[in-house]
Amino acid sequence: MNSMEQGLAEQLTARVLDLVSADTTEMADAVLEVDAAFYTDESQWRAECEFMARVPAVAAPTAMLREPNQYVARTVNNNRRILVTRDEDGRAHVFLNACRHRGAVIVADGEGCQSRFSCPYHNWTYASNGELKGIPFQQGFEGMDKSTHGLLELPSEEKYGFIWYTLDPAAGIDVDEWFGDFATELAQWNYADFEYITHRHYEVPANWKNALEAFTEFYHFQFVHADSIVGQGTISNVTGFDAFGYHSRMLSALVSIRELKDNPQPFFGSQHLGVIYNVFTNLIIANSPIGLEFLHFMPGAAPDKGMLFYLGMANTRIEDNATRQGYESLFENMQKVVSEDLEVITACTNGLQNGLPGIVIGRNEPGTQHFIKSIQAASQ
Ligand code: FES
Numbered sequence: 001m002n003s004m005e006q007g008l009a010e011q012l013t014a015r016v017l018d019l020v021s022a023d024t025t026e027m028a029d030a031v032l033e034v035d036a037a038f039y040t041d042e043s044q045w046r047a048e049c050e051f052m053a054r055v056p057a058v059a060a061p062t063a064m065l066r067e068p069n070q071y072v073a074r075t076v077n078n079n080r081r082i083l084v085t086r087d088e089d090g091r092a093h094v095f096l097n098a099c100r101h102r103g104a105v106i107v108a109d110g111e112g113c114q115s116r117f118s119c120p121y122h123n124w125t126y127a128s129n130g131e132l133k134g135i136p137f138q139q140g141f142e143g144m145d146k147s148t149h150g151l152l153e154l155p156s157e158e159k160y161g162f163i164w165y166t167l168d169p170a171a172g173i174d175v176d177e178w179f180g181d182f183a184t185e186l187a188q189w190n191y192a193d194f195e196y197i198t199h200r201h202y203e204v205p206a207n208w209k210n211a212l213e214a215f216t217e218f219y220h221f222q223f224v225h226a227d228s229i230v231g232q233g234t235i236s237n238v239t240g241f242d243a244f245g246y247h248s249r250m251l252s253a254l255v256s257i258r259e260l261k262d263n264p265q266p267f268f269g270s271q272h273l274g275v276i277y278n279v280f281t282n283l284i285i286a287n288s289p290i291g292l293e294f295l296h297f298m299p300g301a302a303p304d305k306g307m308l309f310y311l312g313m314a315n316t317r318i319e320d321n322a323t324r325q326g327y328e329s330l331f332e333n334m335q336k337v338v339s340e341d342l343e344v345i346t347a348c349t350n351g352l353q354n355g356l357p358g359i360v361i362g363r364n365e366p367g368t369q370h371f372i373k374s375i376q377a378a379s380q
């Protein structure tokens with residue numbers, strides 16, 4: 001089983017158990033006031049998009065394309081299209097999903113396994129390593145160097161169980177420099193050995209930050225998720241918070257933690273905690289005792305349009321169908337929770353467009369405060 005390192009898990013569990021016993025939460029120093037323009041202003045939004053194009057973003061988890069010739073095609077920030085592949089030698093690549101002939105999108109969004117990608121327009125064919133392999137009526141392109149007309153590759157690095165890339169090819173990529181101390185935090189889980197179960201793509205009629213912020217606090221759980229497994233399994237409004245530069249870790253208390261209160265007993269890893277990461281800029285990884293939910297929030301074509309790429313993984317390799325089906329139905333049920341969030345998120349964007357001058361983030365929402373302050377600093 002792949003999990004949080006035991007010593008750290010014990011220390012964090014004790015910290016959260018103290019909060020539960022004292023009926024309180026860790027808190028930020030002060031209330032944070034935020035102008036509505038932070039969510040509605042086009043120049044703010046553009047600055048965020050430019051920043052995000054220059055720093056490592058997640059293209060796909062390693063577990064989603066483990067085998068040679070597996071691929072994932074996705075719509076990402078600002079409706080850009082990418083194609084993530086593993087070539088025949090096992091190396092991961094991230095390409096612009098655009099044909100070098102006239103620019104057509106080559107592969108429809110989705111996942112699969114194939115060694116060749118043929119453009120639907122004039123059938124130019126590319127290999128999984130991006131090389132241009134075939135041009136119908138080759139004489140028409142005499143004088144063009146085929147070797148420089150492969151798929152346009154973006155900088156990428158595969159590490160800590162994910163394939164990272166930058167949308168701006170000129171930005172280069174250095175994942176370890178970007179993560180700093182946070183790399184150790186990610187590495188301990190061994191995410192490369194998780195089992196990929198399912199994914200969904202959502203169009204979200206909301207600002208991407210409004211959307212992500214719903215996954216940085218546990219204050220809303222008892223009100224929004226009272227009828228679902230997440231709300232019933234979590235103690236609302238208890239948060240342990242730690243910053244790692246712009247990145248952060250938020251701890252929620254699962255109701256089972258109460259059993260440890262008067263009766264300390266051995267436990268494994270973070271089985272009594274929800275461990276939520278904001279992998280800055282726009283990724284949330286929510287670890288539960290059985291796996292993770294991966295929520296990649298992206299800006300769409302305007303400040304009030306966003307997207308969510310949701311993915312569910314098990315924290316153990318799965319050999320049998322019954323276990324896989326159990327996970328599939330679990331993640332299917334989790335879509336109800338996601339819809340509960342998307343509904344309130346959309347309402348927030350609508351409210352902010354209504355002429356509200358600003359909003360306020362409580363001391364009991366330290367993860368949300370940290371995310372907002374990090375965006376403000378990064379988009380200066
Ligand atoms: S646009 Fe792809 S082959 Fe013409």
Ligand SMILES: [Fe+2]
Nearest residue numbers: 214224225341
């Ligand atoms: Fe929620």
